Amino acid sequence: MKPAPFAYRAPTSSAQAIALLAEHRGRARLLAGGQALMPLLASRQVRSPLLIDLNRVPDLAFVSRAERLRIGALTRLRRLEADPVVRAGAPLLAAAAALAGPVQVRNRATLGGALAHADPAAELPAVAVALDARVELRGSGVRHLPAADFFRGAHQTALDDGELLAAIEFPLREAAFAIEKIPARPGHALAGAVVVLGGEDRRLVLFGAGPVPLRPARAEAALAGGAAPAEVAEAAMADLDAAGVPEDVTRALARGALTRALDRARATARNQVDHG
Amino acid sequence: MAERMTVEMKVNGRPVRAEVSPRTSLADFLREERRLTATQLACEEGVCGACTVSMDGATVLSCLVLAVQAEGAEVWTAEGLDGAAAPLAEALHAEHGIQCGYCTPGILMRGGELLKEQPAPSERDIRLGLCGNLCRCTGYAGIVEAVAAAADPAAAPGERGAAPARREDERLLAGRGEFVNDVSPPGTLHVAFLRSTVAAGRITRLETGAARALEGVVAVFTAADLNPRAGDMRPTPLLNAAEPPLLPLAADRVRFAGEPLALVVAGDRYLAADAVDLIEVEIEPEPPVLDPGGAVEDTDRLVYAETGSNLYQELTSPIRPKLRRALEDAPQVVRATSRQQRQANAPLETRGVVASYDPDTGELVASLSTQNPHEAKLAISRVSGVPAEQVRVTARDVGGSFGLKVWTGRDELTVALAARVLGRTLKWIETRQENLTASGHARMDVGEATFALDEQGRILGCHLDHLEDTGAYPLGVVGKAGPFVGMVFTGPYRIPLHAFRFRSVRTNTCPRGAYRGPWAFATVAREQMLDEVARAVGMDPLELRRRNVLGPDELPYTMPTRLVLDHVTPAQTLEEVAARLDYPEVRLRQRRLLAEEGRLIGVGIAIGLEPSSIGTMQPIDRDTARLRVELDGTITAYLATGAGGQGVETTMAQVVAAELDVDLDAVRVVQGDTDATPYGRGTGASGTAVITGSACRAAAAELLTMAKELAAEHLGVPAERVEPRRGVLADRQDPGAAVSWAELAKTVSAHGPGERLEALGRYKAPPMTWSNACHGCVVEVDRELGTVRIERYVVAEDCGRMINAKVVEGQIAGGVLQGIGGALLEEVRYDAQGRPLTRGLAEYAVPTTLEAPAIEFVHIETPSPTPGGHKGMGQGGAAGALACVFNAVADALAQVGARVDRTPLDPARILTAFAEAGSRSPRPAARPPSPS
CATH class of the missing domain: 3.90.1170.50 (Aldehyde oxidase/xanthine dehydrogenase, a/b hammerhead)
Structure with missing residues (x-):
């Protein structure tokens, strides 16, 4: 469990990092929190002649709020949990960050790293999709993509060789939400569901069942039509069929998680109305 | 690629400058370059937490950080903490939150950070905060209690009487343990x-x-x-x-x-x-060759072509006519199956x-x-x-x-x-x-058994067909551990007739080795099957056990396999557990919650017998101890044991101190060095208390005989009048007349250089020393998610006289959590080509703080006929817990017609059982055919 040799550079600006990426195109890996990449390097499942460490790039670690909540890709998960701006602007993101692993992992792991790793069973990509986040990719230019278009497959994203994920932007919106993860504990999940109920805007996302976070359109329609949680979850199974997700236990878990998350989100929504 | 980089950081407050390769992890840098070896590596993939250090004020996993990334950072390791003086370290010591000590430095680092962030943590906070620090020994109870006690000393559970804190802890807390790495x-x-x-x-x-x-x-x-x-x-x-x-x-x-x-x-x-x-x-x-069932008959695909068969061992005890008649003609005949998955010991x-x-x-x-x-x-x-x-x-x-x-x-x-x-x-x-x-892998057993019962649910006889997968290079376990499962299968029950067939097959898989209770399948299979039998005959599993368990007046009891059971208390422990759980009340609640809320509660009970200190298992059936009186009057015990977390340096010192009536601090244990210690059995097979303890007693007796003679000369009285008393040898008739151990040691050393007052003691175990326990638990199964939550866990056990109650409880708690891991989580898996799928601790999930229940203990101390009255108890927890949790989940599932016959009961298996129950139409059970 020792990585193959690599060279190491630690740029101090995103411009330098992008220049290094361009210079070593296809032969370099970006190192953020390292919580996913380092084990892959240590087991030599991943080899990279060069590591470009982003941890010394100050312009990638920030939380700011204007008309959107804007979070630098190098922001550590532990900060997302605690930062009052994040907790006020995207409480679901703060809650999900706390589920992403034990404290030692969250102390180091970053939001950008969690999204770029694109683990199909991870909660943060699902939350990014559920909150309609927008990712900012910087390379020779800058492009913005909706989170739903960023995830292309299991551990595959829209990032190209010369790009880095610079920031993630979340719309500021009042909404009731719930995240349900199985097993319900920090760390690796089998499956889960995220529910966001913001007035007319109802978003459901399943994770673990399929290669990318999946928004079940039929289930969202059923929800809009006033269906009960179990019926919504039933409709979500039809969405998984349509997406070609095979019939297996992960699906059943996702279904259970969705039912549970809907119950909780509705209870929160009622509570908010009562107290509103 | 021999690129080297200069890195400067502060480690434990001291500036450090070094040349490193970019790929050197911070953990390796600290351990190999700085020789700071408290920080341990146990997974190198960020799962176990043993390498936790503090970097710039936050804990990180030092296996996942490169040394070059710590440039300019302030790094603290367990060596930099204030050793045993830190409140958390003190609490871990007091609460027996340490066994082997491998996880301890990581616990200190993360626990310290937790206490700083959350000065008044709830139990949930503690469990969440430490869920990234794996411990395979303690069951986490002492760790969670220690963090709570460090936050609020009033929360400490208080006195622990005859359970002194462990003397191994000081070096382990200071990061000065010496592991092989x-x-x-x-x-x-x-x-x-x-x-x-x-x-x-x-x-x-x-x-x-x-x-x-x-x-x-x-x-x-x-x-x-x-x-x-x-x-x-x-x-x-x-x-x-x-x-x-x-x-x-x-x-x-x-x-x-x-x-x-x-x-x-x-x-x-x-x-x-x-x-x-x-x-x-x-x-x-x-x-x-992967499937053990198919491997038996397969003559085309052979693990060893030269052997002509994959069958490695076979032992059949014949089904005599009385048993055959019972299995064919008894009023009730039930066949049951139990499959135990492939597991790994996975020590940290x-x-x-x-x-x-x-x-x-x-x-x-x-x-x-x-x-x-x-x-x-x-x-x-x-x-x-x-x-x-x-x-x-x-x-x-x-x-x-x-x-x-x-x-x-x-x-x-x-x-x-x-x-x-x-x-x-x-x-x-x-x-x-x-x-x-x-x-080495373990378990991998399949058992099929047939039970014959009368109308009242009394078991008339049974037959077990046991198949074990032994892997590619059969190691045996300890001689004949496999057949031993059949030998002890009837356990603590009055089952007059029994026969078994044992077969062991080779497969193209990792060899089978020993794992906490190599005979465990006897308990696991029997107890799981008894619940199946109870369901089949329509009787409550507690009642079925009550009708068949051996009572105190039936001992000694000769099992059908001629093993003699004595000095055990299975019926008493069963009643203790039933009372603690408030069994009738739990049953009522179970029915009420199902009827009113559709919730699935389950109750599980399992009685285990632990064959310990087995006198037929050469060479680990005997031990030797050497005691030496040092010139300062302290006693050194030289033992062949090893320090694997069992607290041997503490418990054996307690035995020697009690025998010689000296202060516990006056006894030191030296072990783990073949040059310094006499040949002996090591630590294992639940043998230390009985075998090593008895060797210590024998050595103490020999030493006392010599010391009394010397003291008698010194005091001018007959040797019969001399007795050890609070650190000296005194005249029984004149309490003022006494001679110290130091003086006696000096007397002997005066005979010549190298002369010492010392004695050797030997002990050979009797054929069998049984300990017993009953486990009981209440679980809730989530119908939508297939997950299991353990509400309560009770163990009533009888390991004879306890040397150190906290060590006993620590052994049981650790075993129980491994059993829970086996019941719910852990499984070594291969793909269809025999390639391993579980290659790391992320894939082979062992229980964390979040899966560990609080355990309630009941101790019954029925002395064994061995010198100290002890019985071995290191392994039984793992077997009892696996069956107990399995039974509780199966009990919950049975309410909706769902059935399971194998572990682990993970969400996938439970949801599958629900799905099958939904599609299965109820049909009457046919009488099973008689075993061949």
């Missing part, structure tokens, strides 16, 4: 193995030229280099002379994915891994060896992670050809084992042989992937 003599070279990724096949090419040519590589050995030089590789002659013989490295064929093909020796572990990468290997794959510390051969002196010195230093010494001598007198084995701290390190493995022996061949110091520390795929 902490041993690094000057000039140490590092070993890595190339292993087969193919389960079965013929090696067609093995090209090592490029690896040999790599700078920094000292040697590359293949089968051709080492196999001809190897002596007998059996870890002990006790184990069956497994034809065909075991060899260091695979020669022509590979028989499991993980089998070693070549051994590389290089300047550091990184280079050794680089060299392994450069070896070119081609294996022509063949269809592997993997295996390892540092072996050094000096060609000038002809001496071979080896440090090992082992339970049994003396047997390791003999095995190394046999393999390497170095005479036993010139082999020395040391084993200081062992980071958990649970049977894995009871015998010395093929890989450790191969490294020792390579050290002999090279004449150098070689170090091999097993990677977690190797540990989970190539060290």
Whole structure:
């Protein structure tokens, strides 16, 4: 469990990092929190002649709020949990960050790293999709993509060789939400569901069942039509069929998680109305 | 790629500047460059938490941070904390939150951060905050209690009477434990193995030229280099002379994915891994034998072509006519199946060896992670050809084992042989992937049993058909552990007739080794099946057990297999558990919650018998202890045991102190060094209290006889009047007349240089010392998610006289959590080609703080007829818990017609059971056919 040799550079600006990426195109890996990449390097499942460490790039670690909540890709998960701006602007993101692993992992792991790793069973990509986040990719230019278009497959994203994920932007919106993860504990999940109920805007996302976070359109329609949680979850199974997700236990878990998350989100929504 | 970079940081407050390779992890930098060895490595993939350090004020996993990334950082390790004085360290000591100590530095770092962030944590906060720190020994109870007590000393559970805190803890808390990876003599070279990724096949090419040519590589050995030089590789002659013989490295064929093909020796572990990468290997794959059931009859696909069969062992006890009649004609006949999955011991510390051969002196010195230093010494001598007198084995701290390190493995022996061949110091520390795929697997049992009962639910007889998968290189476990399952299957029940068939088959999988209770399947299968029987005959499982369990007036009881059961209390422990759980109330609640809320509650009970200190298991049925009175009057006990977390340095010191009536602090235990200690059995098979303890008593008695004579002379009274009393030897009739142990020691030493007051004690165990326990738990199964939550867990146990109640509870709690892991989480898996799927602790999930229930204990102390009245109890928790939790889940599922017959009961299996129940139409049970 020792990585193959690599060279190491630690740029101090995103411009330098992008220049290094361009210079070593296809032969370099970006190192953020390292919580996913380092084990892959240590087991030599991943080899990279060069590591470009982003941890010394100050312009990638920030939380700011204007008309959107804007979070630098190098922001550590532990900060997302605690930062009052994040907790006020995207409480679901703060809650999900706390589920992403034990404290030692969250102390180091970053939001950008969690999204770029694109683990199909991870909660943060699902939350990014559920909150309609927008990712900012910087390379020779800058492009913005909706989170739903960023995830292309299991551990595959829209990032190209010369790009880095610079920031993630979340719309500021009042909404009731719930995240349900199985097993319900920090760390690796089998499956889960995220529910966001913001007035007319109802978003459901399943994770673990399929290669990318999946928004079940039929289930969202059923929800809009006033269906009960179990019926919504039933409709979500039809969405998984349509997406070609095979019939297996992960699906059943996702279904259970969705039912549970809907119950909780509705209870929160009622509570908010009562107290509103 | 020999790029080096300069890094500057502060470590434990001191500025440090060093040249490192970019790929050096912070953990390796601290351990190897700075020699700060408190920080441990146990997974190298960020799962276990053993390498937790603090960096710039936040804990990080130092295996996932590069040393170069710590440039300018402030790093703190456990060595930099205030040792045992820190409040958390004190609390861990007081609450027995430490066993092997391998996880302890990580717990100190994370626990310290938690207390800083949350000065008044709830229990949930503590469990969440420590869920990234794995402990395989304690069941987490003492750790969680310690953090709570450190936050609020008033929360400490209070007095613990006859349970002194452990004396092992001080060094472990200070990060001064010495595990094998902490041993690094000057000039140490590092070993890595190339292993087969193919389960079965013929090696067609093995090209090592490029690896040999790599700078920094000292040697590359293949089968051709080492196999001809190897002596007998059996870890002990006790184990069956497994034809065909075991060899260091695979020669022509590979028989499991993980089998070693070549051994590389290089300047550091990184280079050794680089060299392994450069070896070119081609294996022509063949269809592997994977299914143990199919393997029995299969004559086309053979693990060993020369044997003609995959059947390794078979033992059948005949079904006599009375039993046959019962199985055919009894009023009620029930057949039940139990399948136990393949598991891994997964101690936090993997295996390892540092072996050094000096060609000038002809001496071979080896440090090992082992339970049994003396047997390791003999095995190394046999393999390497170095005479036993010139082999020395040391084993200081062992980071958990649970049977894995009871015998010395093929890989450790191969490294020792390579050290002999090279004449150098070689170090091999097993990677977690190797540990989970190539060290030893366990369980892998299938049992089918038929029970005959009368109308009242009294068991008239039973038959067990037991099949075990022994893997590619049968290690046996301890001689005949497999057949032993059948021998003790009827357990604590009045079952007059019993027969069994035992079969063991080879497969192209990792060899089966010993794991906490090699006989555990007897308890697991029987207790699971009894619940199945209860359901089949429509009787409550508690009632079925009450009707069949042996009562106090039926002892001694001769089992159908002629084993005699005595000094046990199965019926009493059963009643204790039923009372603690408030069983009738739980049943009412169960029905109410199902009817009113659709919730699934389940109750499980399991009674276990633990055969300990078995007098027929040479060579671990006996032990020797040497006691020496030092010139300052303190007593040193020299024992052959090893420090694997059982607290032997504490409990054996307690035994000696009590026998000699001296202060506990006046007794020191020396173990884990074959040069310093007499030959003995090591630590394992639940034998320390009875066997080693009795050897200590024998030595103390001998020492007292000598001391009384000397004191009598000194005091001018007859020896019969002398007695040990509070640290001195005193005249019974004149309390003022006494002589100290120091004076006696000096008297003897005056006879000449090297003369000491010392005595040797030996003990050989009686045929069997049984301990017993009953486990009970209440669970809730989530109908939508298939997850299981343990609400309550009770253990009523009888291990005879307890030396240290906290050590006893720690052993049980650790066993229980391993049993829970087996019931709900852990499974070693292969794909259809026999390639391992569980290669790390992320895939082989062991329980964390979040899965560990609080355990309620009831102790019954029925003395055994051995000198101290103790009984062994290190293993039974794992067997009892697995059956108990299984039964509780099965009980919950049965309410909606869902059935399970195998572990682990993970969400997938439970949801599948629900789905099958939904599609199954109820039909009457047919009478099963009689076993053949």
